[in-house]
Amino acid sequence: MPDAISSLTRNADALSAVWRSGERTSLPYLWLRDNCGCSECRVVQTSEKRFHLFRVPGNLTPQQVGLEHAGSGDEAISIDWPDGHRTRYRSSEIRGFLSLPRLELHYWDGRFQPRRFDYRRFLENDHSAAELIEEFLRTGVCVLVDAPTEPESCEALAARLGPIREVLFERIHNVKVDPRGYNIAHTGLAVAPHNDFTSYSWPPNVQALHMLVNECEGGESVVVDGFGLLNELRADHPDMFDVLCAVPVPFRIFSEEHECYAVKPMVGLDIGGEVRMVRFNTAQMQAVPLSEPRLGDFYAAYHELSRRVNSPGAQVTFRLEGGQILLCDGHRVLHGRTALRSDGRRHLQDAYFEHDNVRNHLRWLRLSGRI
Ligand SMILES: [Fe+2]
Ligand SMILES: [Zn+2]
Incomplete structure (x- = not known):
């Protein structure tokens, strides 16, 4: 089963998510709003971002936050924003955003032969x-x-x-x-x-x-x-x-x-x-x-x-x-x-x-x- 978020705590400018493994991830409110994947926030035809950050205040905080069961062991975070917009993320999506993939380089010296x-x-x-x-x-x-x-x-x-x-x-x-x-x-x-x-x-x-x-x-x-x-x-x-x-x-x-x-x-x-x-x-x-x-x-x-x-x-x-x-x-x-x-x-x-x-x-x- 993929690791899922087991609890959420609201802080001044970020949600603190705790994973089942015990790891913690900070989710800033502006990041959560900016990366909303809903059809209003994206150009549906191209999936490019359509939402502009200036449209919300810099000190944005959610109205309400929930953690719901999303099936197949995944959990979903749902956030209601003060302007009525709603954003949802599955745990698996959040996991995919944790870091960028990194390529390990292989260094060599005079004993190497190129493939x-x-x-x-x-x-x-x-x-x-x-x-x-x-x-x-x-x-x-x-x-x-x-x-x-x-x-x-x-x-x-x-x-x-x-x-x-x-x-x-x-x-x-x-x-x-x-x-x-x-x-x-x-x-x-x-x-x-x-x-x-x-x-x-x-x-x-x-x-x-x-x-x-x-x-x-x-x-x-x-x-x-x-x-x-x-x-x-x-x-x-x-x-x-x-x-x-x-x-x-x-x-x-x-x-x-x-x-x-x-x-x-x-x-x-x-x-x-x-x-x-x-x-x-x-x-x-x-x-x-x-x-x-x-x-x-x-x-x-x-x-x-x-x-x-x-x-x-x-x-x-x-x-x-x-x-x-x-x-x-x-x-x-x-x-x-x-x-x-x-x-x-x-x-x-x-x-x-x-x-x-x-x-x-x-x-x-x-x-x-x-x-
Ligand atoms: Fe050369
Ligand atoms: Zn949205």
């Missing part, structure tokens, strides 16, 4: 798509195999990942050795782990690196779990971690046609204090101004982060063959490649997507009953 998924099954089978997205949300990385090798074919990923997030330069970026190229990836040099477009206030947060052809020696792919690494740095040197969260750093990428510049700290946290964004891009990082009061501390922290990102213990190295797509969480996972050792053909295309759309595709698969 591989079949490209066609990912696109055609909802269960396979859900499996990949769950893995991607947990680890921030996975590889699609047996994908096409035609240019621009990563457009097809939009059916699962949502629309392409366009940025400056190209809709789909071509990475091959090019003497006129605008960044280091267009040379044969090693590209140290970094994330792309740190020079945007909101960098793209899903990146598909689609290898069309790889006949080159060297050029192995490298990935690093930026979040895992920062959590370790935080545990070992909390002061260094704090300074990376606080000091604004300019990032810039440019060409003869484009300019892209943003100033942000290297590490971003969510309101719960969890690491949610890393900006690590040596090629795009510009000079931190000398007027920065914590410049010395910042450099000690940045040095330590740079050492850790580039240590073999953090790096996962593998070869991405033609017809394989590396998917990376762009705010979390740093990617790079070893130096190209021959001039065999190598052509990679990059497309960006939005993490919200990927996450919500999984939510939609669940809500629509497809999985």
Whole structure:
């Protein structure tokens, strides 16, 4: 039997509910009124909220409160408001409102290997798509195999990942050795782990690196779990971690046609204090101004982060063959490649997507009953 509310007490601005388990939950009156699900308070056609909070006084209290048996072991709270409106909640509804679902992230180091998924099954089978997205949300990385090798074919990923997030330069970026190229990836040099477009206030947060052809020696792919690494740095040197969260750093990428510049700290946290964004891009990082009061501390922290990102213990190295797509969480996972050792053909295309759309595709698969 689901846990139900066994008693209610009226306080000055909230009901106090006691569950059969003995747990207590405070239900503020304004919250109870605001979330009323009745047909007057909702747009019936769309189930959007129609009630506006300003329509009741800020010190709203109920006229009458009752706890009724609602069948199948559930109890219902009923509230009569001073204006005659009536709101009801089942215990099970209240339980569903207790907290937001939280995804446990799985952090990794150099011993990890990204999971591989079949490209066609990912696109055609909802269960396979859900499996990949769950893995991607947990680890921030996975590889699609047996994908096409035609240019621009990563457009097809939009059916699962949502629309392409366009940025400056190209809709789909071509990475091959090019003497006129605008960044280091267009040379044969090693590209140290970094994330792309740190020079945007909101960098793209899903990146598909689609290898069309790889006949080159060297050029192995490298990935690093930026979040895992920062959590370790935080545990070992909390002061260094704090300074990376606080000091604004300019990032810039440019060409003869484009300019892209943003100033942000290297590490971003969510309101719960969890690491949610890393900006690590040596090629795009510009000079931190000398007027920065914590410049010395910042450099000690940045040095330590740079050492850790580039240590073999953090790096996962593998070869991405033609017809394989590396998917990376762009705010979390740093990617790079070893130096190209021959001039065999190598052509990679990059497309960006939005993490919200990927996450919500999984939510939609669940809500629509497809999985
Ligand atoms: Fe890159
Ligand atoms: Zn209502």
